[in-house]
Amino acid sequence: MQKGAIGMRPVYIFSVAAAATVAVGLFMSAAPMPANDGAPRYDAAGRLVFPADYRDWVFLSSGLDMSYIEDQPPAGVHIFNNVFVPREAYAAFLRNGVWPDKTVLLTEHRVGATNLSILKHGQIQTTNIVGFEAHVKDTRFKGNWAFYGFGNGQATAGEIPHGSDCYSCHQDHAAADTTFVQFYPTLLPVATALKTLSPSYLSETATPTSK
Amino acid sequence: MQKGAIGMRPVYIFSVAAAATVAVGLFMSAAPMPANDGAPRYDAAGRLVFPADYRDWVFLSSGLDMSYIEDQPPAGVHIFNNVFVPREAYAAFLRNGVWPDKTVLLTEHRVGATNLSILKHGQIQTTNIVGFEAHVKDTRFKGNWAFYGFGNGQATAGEIPHGSDCYSCHQDHAAADTTFVQFYPTLLPVATALKTLSPSYLSETATPTSK
Numbered sequence: 001m002q003k004g005a006i007g008m009r010p011v012y013i014f015s016v017a018a019a020a021t022v023a024v025g026l027f028m029s030a031a032p033m034p035a036n037d038g039a040p041r042y043d044a045a046g047r048l049v050f051p052a053d054y055r056d057w058v059f060l061s062s063g064l065d066m067s068y069i070e071d072q073p074p075a076g077v078h079i080f081n082n083v084f085v086p087r088e089a090y091a092a093f094l095r096n097g098v099w100p101d102k103t104v105l106l107t108e109h110r111v112g113a114t115n116l117s118i119l120k121h122g123q124i125q126t127t128n129i130v131g132f133e134a135h136v137k138d139t140r141f142k143g144n145w146a147f148y149g150f151g152n153g154q155a156t157a158g159e160i161p162h163g164s165d166c167y168s169c170h171q172d173h174a175a176a177d178t179t180f181v182q183f184y185p186t187l188l189p190v191a192t193a194l195k196t197l198s199p200s201y202l203s204e205t206a207t208p209t210s211k
Numbered sequence: 212m213q214k215g216a217i218g219m220r221p222v223y224i225f226s227v228a229a230a231a232t233v234a235v236g237l238f239m240s241a242a243p244m245p246a247n248d249g250a251p252r253y254d255a256a257g258r259l260v261f262p263a264d265y266r267d268w269v270f271l272s273s274g275l276d277m278s279y280i281e282d283q284p285p286a287g288v289h290i291f292n293n294v295f296v297p298r299e300a301y302a303a304f305l306r307n308g309v310w311p312d313k314t315v316l317l318t319e320h321r322v323g324a325t326n327l328s329i330l331k332h333g334q335i336q337t338t339n340i341v342g343f344e345a346h347v348k349d350t351r352f353k354g355n356w357a358f359y360g361f362g363n364g365q366a367t368a369g370e371i372p373h374g375s376d377c378y379s380c381h382q383d384h385a386a387a388d389t390t391f392v393q394f395y396p397t398l399l400p401v402a403t404a405l406k407t408l409s410p411s412y413l414s415e416t417a418t419p420t421s422k
Contacts, residue, residue: 055397056298059270062291064323065333073332080273087267110396112275117393117415118384121284122276127396173329182328185321185338186266204328 038086039102040136047156048134048148054106057084060184064112064123068169078112080125083184093187097194098177101144103137105179135170135179143167145178175201249297250313251347258367259345259359265317268295271395275323275334279380289323291336294395304398308405309388312355314348316390346381346390354378356389386412 038057041049051057060083067073085093089103099105109130112123132150134157141159147166148157160166175181176191176198182205191197249268252260262268271294278284296304300314310316320341323334343361345368352370358377359368371377386393387402387409393416402408 055270058267059293059295061336062273062293063333063335064275066330066335067332068329070331082270082273084270117386117391117412118279118380119277119394120281121278122274124274124277124394125272125396127399169329175328180328183330183335185336188338201328 037088040104043156047158049156050150054084057086058090078123080110080112082108097191097196099137101139105135107133172200248299251315254367258369260367261361265295268297269301289334291321291323293319308402308407310348316346318344383411
């Protein structure tokens with residue numbers, strides 16, 4: 001069994017790789033919707049409701065074929081992950097260097113392609129979405145954070161159990177407020193200036209002062 | 212002399228490759244700004260004013276190491292291009308499948324990196340920006356469109372001459388309204404549904420009906 005990691009879920013790459021081999025269909029939630037505060041919504045059972053207007057949020061960054069383990073990712077499968085956060089939460093991070101309560105960071109995993117149209121090299125993003133992850137800051141959770149995974153078109157999701165690797169990995173390696181601000185280029189300078197980088201991140205990136 | 216193309220300018224890769232070898236410094240214009248109509252602004256000399264609030268616009272897509280020519284891109288240099296468009300223009304495209312007059316599409320070229328923090332594979336985006344391109348729809352121009360290039364921190368730019376390859380390439384290969392909507396996954400279905408795909412694009416992507 002191959003281990004894989006895209007984003008927060010250590011086994012997520014299984015479904016990504018499998019899903020990438022088939023057409024997943026078009027995802028049509030891109031229409032700008034009325035502004036709201038971007039706070040997480042839960043259904044009566046406490047499941048997170050997928051934030052369908054996320055493409056109207058602030059774009060944090062996009063990575064390609066990201067993996068946190070040494071094993072090579074599967075050949076021939078290319079996945080972009082685009083990260084978005086509600087505008088109010090983004091503005092609050094710019095002021096404080098941490099996220100406000102009720103912040104949702106939403107990662108969209110989208111299949112890449114090359115040799116499409118006149119493209120000869122490199123990767124562009126296609127209409128095929130293979131899934132989403134949400135990272136929610138909310139005082140309702142143990143430790144004030146929870147993770148969720150959504151398949152494309154899935155309306156609600158239950159919390160990923162708090163013993164999962166995503167929680168400890170974010171706690172141990174994320175640059176600011178348990179989020180991977182080291183991969184969000186407009187926010188890393190903010191957290192640096194406001195001195196909200198985590199001790200563990202600073203320790204990992206410290207320049208040795210002696211041999 | 213190596214030919215290269217990132218985005219619209221056939222020789223742009225020269226400056227990208229050169230700039231990518233040095234730290235370009237931080238770009239701090241990411242703060243959300245008051246909403247405006249996103250229309251292009253020109254100075255008294257007719258030069259386009261850089262739209263400093265572009266990260267507050269709608270994210271269209273991100274590509275990595277895109278090139279339109281057969282030659283291999285330079286080894287070891289990775290560039291993401293993130294494309295943004297004003298919210299009002301995006302909403303108009305959703306309705307009409309074409310851009311309204313006074314639309315600016317802004318491409319940000321940002322240096323990628325791997326082996327950063329806990330990343331073992333793939334590419335993430337760094338704080339180093341190597342430049343920008345703008346594609347402006349405005350009846351003031353011959354053919355109603357013009358292209359511009361900006362270095363990082365450059366406040367204004369003059370129009371790229373209309374005989375340049377970017378104009379003919381967009382005219383001949385762009386999927387809708389002279390823009391590469393085939394690389395913007397939330398808009399391709401819109402242009403398809405609204406039947407605004409260009410005849411040349413439809414011809415290039417047509418499935419042969421006979422051998």
